[in-house]
Amino acid sequence: MRDQEQIRCCACARLLFCAEPDALSGILTIKCPRCRAMNILRPRALSPERDQRPQVKGPGQ
Template sequence: MENIRCGSCRALLFRAGRGAISGTIEIKCRRCGTLNALRPPEPKPERRERPDQGSANCGSISR
């Protein structure tokens, strides 16, 4: 479980499991009244593969 806290006063807003937030959530802190907007983390971009250079030039020196 992950503790979600107010960005202003650090009061505990709620506890959630990893990946539990699937969309944007707005929650008002009952201690200080700050409106906190929470979003799920952005997925890591997929790594693009390099174009195939061919196996003839693999870093070895041919004589």
């Protein structure tokens, strides 16, 4: 079995679930059953072509 990372609550550190690294492909929202905090999880890195922000020209440029 591959190494799995533990996903814990941001407020109370309760273990929410285990997952393979880079398993998330979209945004995931989980409510902690212990402290009721909302945990919003996002994928770690975007693909390189999406990491760069488009250059926006302001007025007078």
